[in-house]
Amino acid sequence: MNLSALVLLSATLAAVGCSTATGSSSTLGAADGSTVDGVATLDGTAGDSAVTDTDALGADVAVPDTAMDDTAVDQDLGSPFVDDLGPGVDNSCPSGKKWTSGNKGSTLMYPGKACITCHNQGEGPFFYAAGTVYPVAHAVDSCYGSASVTVELTDANGKVVTATTNAAGNFYIQKSLTMPYTARVIKNGISRDMLSPQKNGDCNTCHTADGATNAPGRIEEPY
Numbered sequence: 001m002n003l004s005a006l007v008l009l010s011a012t013l014a015a016v017g018c019s020t021a022t023g024s025s026s027t028l029g030a031a032d033g034s035t036v037d038g039v040a041t042l043d044g045t046a047g048d049s050a051v052t053d054t055d056a057l058g059a060d061v062a063v064p065d066t067a068m069d070d071t072a073v074d075q076d077l078g079s080p081f082v083d084d085l086g087p088g089v090d091n092s093c094p095s096g097k098k099w100t101s102g103n104k105g106s107t108l109m110y111p112g113k114a115c116i117t118c119h120n121q122g123e124g125p126f127f128y129a130a131g132t133v134y135p136v137a138h139a140v141d142s143c144y145g146s147a148s149v150t151v152e153l154t155d156a157n158g159k160v161v162t163a164t165t166n167a168a169g170n171f172y173i174q175k176s177l178t179m180p181y182t183a184r185v186i187k188n189g190i191s192r193d194m195l196s197p198q199k200n201g202d203c204n205t206c207h208t209a210d211g212a213t214n215a216p217g218r219i220e221e222p223y
Contacts, residue, residue: 082223083137092209093143094135099168100142108168112141112209112218115172116202129153130172131203133165133185137217138209145169146221150186153177156197177201185222192222 085094099110105124115130134145149165155177163171180197200206206215 082135082220085136091136092138092140094139095144095169097144098142099144107166107170107172108144109170110142111145111168111170112139112143112204114202114205115170117205125174127172127174127201128177129181129201129203130170131207131219132169133171133221134169134218135221137211137220139218140209145218146187148187149221151183152186153181153183155179155181173201185219187221190222192220 084091090096099108101109103109103123110118111132112134115124116127119125119127119130131151132145133149133151134143139145144167145165146169147165147167149169149171150162151165151171151173152160152162153173154160157178159178161173161175161177163173165171179199179201181201182194182197184191184193203219206213207217207219208215209217211217
């Protein structure tokens with residue numbers, strides 16, 4: 001190949017987003033409007049997979065082929081994850097209020113903690129599903145969460161059951177569900193959907209302040 005042909009080929013490859021030096025793929029648009037090679041991300045940093053799945057209650061996670069990893073990517077542009085509510089707000093407990101009444105029976109008790117795990121020890125009524133919704137992803141245990149958020153579960157038979165979070169952000173469902181189920185949280189007409197079916201109704205076991213089992217953190221209300 002002569003020099004003129006090589007220059008022409010290089011220009012053509014550059015125009016379609018290919019790299020003759022690294023073999024990188026064409027650039028994809030990121031969710032925040034930035035771009036990275038090969039994968040769209042929220043913060044514009046390069047990820048390791050261009051395939052996504054959705055973890056419990058809206059945690060879109062990047063997956064290499066079919067193996068799930070712990071890289072959180074939110075594809076719902078109408079409902080980004082929020083970690084900072086702005087100046088003057090304690091993002092570890094945005095409500096500024098915590099449960100301090102110990103084991104006194106109440107639907108407001110221990111927001112953020114694993115409700116069903118405790119109740120199954122004979123400490124309260126039986127729930128098919130229960131958890132807490134927050135305005136941020138990493139609120140601490142016992143901090144009051146988001147009130148008046150609708151939680152909608154759809155079981156394996158297509159049965160839809162809803163609950164509304166109380167003043168502590170807690171919700172619970174006592175109607176029977178056939179596992180597995182999918183879920184969504186809804187506020188002001190905006191939803192955050194969980195697409196991957198779940199068999200554990202004790203939502204706060206995964207949706208901890210730091211996140212467990214590929215959850216990005218708390219169940220977060222949609223924005």
